[in-house]
Amino acid sequence: MWQKLLSKSRYYALDNIKKDDNEEYYRSSFHKDYDRLIFSNSFRRLSKKTQVHPLSKNDHVHNRLTHSLEVASVGRSLGLRAGELLKQKYDPSINPYDVAYIIQTACLAHDIGNPPFGHAGEEVIKEWFKKNEDQDFLNTLSAKHRADFQNLDGNAQSFRIVSQLENHLFSGGMHLTFATLGTLIKYPYSSSHCVAKGKAKFNFFQSDKVIFQCVFDELGLRSDTGTYRRHPLSYLMEAADDICYGLLDLQDALELKIITLSDMENIFSSLCGRAITEDVFKNNQGSDIQKVSKLVAMAINKLALHTMTVFEENLEALLSDDQPKDLIDCFTNEALKKGIIDAKKLGVNKIFNESRKIELELGAYNIIETVLDNLIRATYELHQKDEHSLSFRNKRILKLMANDRPQKSGDLYSMYQRVVDYLVGMTDNHAKYIAKQLNGMG
Numbered sequence: 001m002w003q004k005l006l007s008k009s010r011y012y013a014l015d016n017i018k019k020d021d022n023e024e025y026y027r028s029s030f031h032k033d034y035d036r037l038i039f040s041n042s043f044r045r046l047s048k049k050t051q052v053h054p055l056s057k058n059d060h061v062h063n064r065l066t067h068s069l070e071v072a073s074v075g076r077s078l079g080l081r082a083g084e085l086l087k088q089k090y091d092p093s094i095n096p097y098d099v100a101y102i103i104q105t106a107c108l109a110h111d112i113g114n115p116p117f118g119h120a121g122e123e124v125i126k127e128w129f130k131k132n133e134d135q136d137f138l139n140t141l142s143a144k145h146r147a148d149f150q151n152l153d154g155n156a157q158s159f160r161i162v163s164q165l166e167n168h169l170f171s172g173g174m175h176l177t178f179a180t181l182g183t184l185i186k187y188p189y190s191s192s193h194c195v196a197k198g199k200a201k202f203n204f205f206q207s208d209k210v211i212f213q214c215v216f217d218e219l220g221l222r223s224d225t226g227t228y229r230r231h232p233l234s235y236l237m238e239a240a241d242d243i244c245y246g247l248l249d250l251q252d253a254l255e256l257k258i259i260t261l262s263d264m265e266n267i268f269s270s271l272c273g274r275a276i277t278e279d280v281f282k283n284n285q286g287s288d289i290q291k292v293s294k295l296v297a298m299a300i301n302k303l304a305l306h307t308m309t310v311f312e313e314n315l316e317a318l319l320s321d322d323q324p325k326d327l328i329d330c331f332t333n334e335a336l337k338k339g340i341i342d343a344k345k346l347g348v349n350k351i352f353n354e355s356r357k358i359e360l361e362l363g364a365y366n367i368i369e370t371v372l373d374n375l376i377r378a379t380y381e382l383h384q385k386d387e388h389s390l391s392f393r394n395k396r397i398l399k400l401m402a403n404d405r406p407q408k409s410g411d412l413y414s415m416y417q418r419v420v421d422y423l424v425g426m427t428d429n430h431a432k433y434i435a436k437q438l439n440g441m442g
Contacts, residue, residue, distance in 0.1 A: 001319070002090050004220040005231060006098065007178040011163065011211055012171060017218070020177060030101035033180045037108045040174065042161050043068075046111065048427030050118035061252045064111050064118075070248065072107035074304055075240035079103030081308045082236060085315075099233065105176070106183040106237040113157025115424040116431040117364035124368040125152045125420070137380035145413040147191040148205045149420065155187055155203045157424050163211050165421060172211075182219045182231035186238050188212075189228065207417055223321045232318040239307045239327045246343040247296045253351045254292055261288045263346060264295075270339030271299035303340065306333050367435040368423065374438045375419045379406050383415055400434070 008020045008029040020029040027035075037043055046064035062070075082103070083096025115121035129149040132138050138146065148156075163173045163181060187194070187203040194202040204212040216222060221229045250267070253259045261281065268277040272295055280291050310330045317324055324330050331337035351357075378394035387408060390398075398405050404422035406415035426434065 001220065002086055002094060004218070005179065005182070005233070006094065006102070007182075007218055009178045009218055010172065010175045011178070011181075011214060012168075012175065014210060014214060017214070028095070028098055028101065029177050030098045030105065030180065033174075033176045034101050034105045034108070036167070036174045036176065037105050037112075037162070040112075040166050042112050042166050042425065043108065045425065045427050046114075048429055049114060049116060050121075050428055061255060062248055064114060067244065067248065068108050068111055071110065071237075071240045071244045072104045074243055074300060075107035075237055076100045076104040077304055078236040078240055078308060078311075079233070082233065082311060085308075085312055089315075102177075102179050102183050103233055103236050103240070105180050106234070107240050109158055109162055109180075109184050110237060110241055111154065111158065113159070113161050113424060114154040115152075115157075115368070116426045116428045117361065117368070119154075120361040120364050121368055121431075122152060122154055124365050125372070125423070126150055128369055128372050137376060141413055141416075144190075144192045144206050147195050148207075148413075149416065151191045151194055151200075151202065152420065153187075153191070153194075153200075153202050154424075155185075155201055156191070156205050156208070157420075159185060159203055159212070160205060160208050160421070163215075164208060178215050178218050179231075179233075181215050182221065183233040183237055185212075186230065186234055188216060188221070188230055205417070207414060225321070229321060230318075230323055232315065235318055235324075235327050236307070236311060239311075240304075242326070242328055242340065243300055243303045243307070246340045246347070247299055249347050249351060250343055251289070251292050251296055253347075253354075255289060256354075258354045259346065259350050261291065263350065264292065264343075267339050267342045267346065268295045268299065270335045270342065271295075271302060299339070303336055306331060306336050364428075364431075367431050370435040370438050371423055371426075371431060372419070375401070375422070376416060379415050379419055380412070382406065382408055383412050397438070400437075 009017050010020055011017055020032070023029055043065070046068055049064040079100035079102060080096050083094060083099030086099065087094040087096055115125060126149075129138065129146070129152070133146060133150070159181070161173065162176055162184070164170055166173050168175060185203045187199070187201045189202055190204055190206065190209065191202045194200070216228045219231060221231060223229050250259065250264055254261065254264070265277060265281065276298065277295065280295055283291065286294070307327055310327050310332065311318070314324060314327070314330050328337065328340060374397055378397040381390055381394050382398060401422050404418055404425070406418035409415060423431070
């Protein structure tokens with residue numbers, strides 16, 4: 001079972017799947033996955049993408065890149081401990097460092113498909129496709145294809161980037177191992193399943209269904225009912241993300257003076273203990289930021305240790321068809337569970353609705369709407385007409401997209417996906433620049 005789940009196979013084409021046997025003693029298959037991710041263009045661009053606060057002028061605030069690196073650090077620690085557990089319990093040939101690399105790499109990739117301006121950008125794209133669904137340029141798409149755009153999810157785009165777009169376009173992408181691809185996926189279903197079940201998240205588009213099914217069949221994750229189970233290691237990737245953003249978003253909010261130290265006292269009392277929290281708060285030698293940084297480090301350590309306890313206790317359920325929702329939901333330490341839930345609640349109540357953030361998100365709405373208005377209409381004209389008959393404006397708009405420019409074909413869905421690939425790949429600053437050019441304000 002675990003030999004399948006830790007598969008070293010790589011996808012080059014549906015009829016070309018190869019196990020990676022070329023492992024030097026200093027660089028394993030999973031180490032190569034990590035290198036391919038961290039040296040990729042898509043990963044590097046995360047340095048200019050919003051984590052929570054768009055276009056922040058404060059260099060101390062997290063962006064998607066720093067967030068992903070921190071999540072990967074926690075994920076690596078969880079993976080090493082998980083690897084030791086699997087080696088002892090299931091298979092002595094398992095190398096714990098392989099498991100650590102798998103989870104670390106999945107953590108690095110987990111936000112690689114997020115559009116500019118974070119979740120606000122995601123919402124704008126979804127709304128634009130819903131608002132225009134009756135227009136000539138969209139109304140011929142099938143219901144499943146429309147669902148991909150109207151429910152656009154950064155998780156599905158992340159899978160598309162690493163498996164289709166980056167490095168080897170539509171020939172396996174980064175050629176990551178199946179174990180790493182499986183660990184990246186939290187929602188092993190499509191947008192149409194997502195709509196039918198009333199869920200908000202999904203992990204593959206219709207265009208990427210074949211490679212998804214190939215990977216998950218190879219991993220042995222098809223359930224008896226024909227649906228797909230999550231890779232058990234994906235729960236550790238998800239837990240690392242939840243732990244980091246739940247706490248580090250608060251750190252950023254304090255840096256930006258959106259919340260105060262007292263707003264976090266009960267949270268850290270739950271996570272670190274009241275005596276320790278009071279002792280740190282009363283220390284006059286450090287700034288508020290330094291106090292919170294110290295408590296965050298303690299909290300992450302305690303949460304990571306408990307996560308591994310819960311992973312071990314629930315491992316059989318994680319391997320079954322009746323998988324739990326997530327590991328934090330399974331926490332038995334009620335104080336830790338309360339602390340992380342309260343941290344997320346504070347984020348929703350005070351941080352995500354902060355006035356400057358709202359103002360910038362409204363600006364992001366106009367930016368993304370401008371880009372879609374222009375690029376989708378230009379692509380539709382390309383689909384409808386001979387290339388030489390395009391308007392001068394639309395010829396120039398398509399030229400702007402360079403290598404991401406859609407190729408003329410009878411498949412309008414695939415052409416629009418290339419527009420979305422181009423938009424999602426933009427940094428916040430580049431999206432703002434392109435919108436200004438399209439509006440004649442550059």
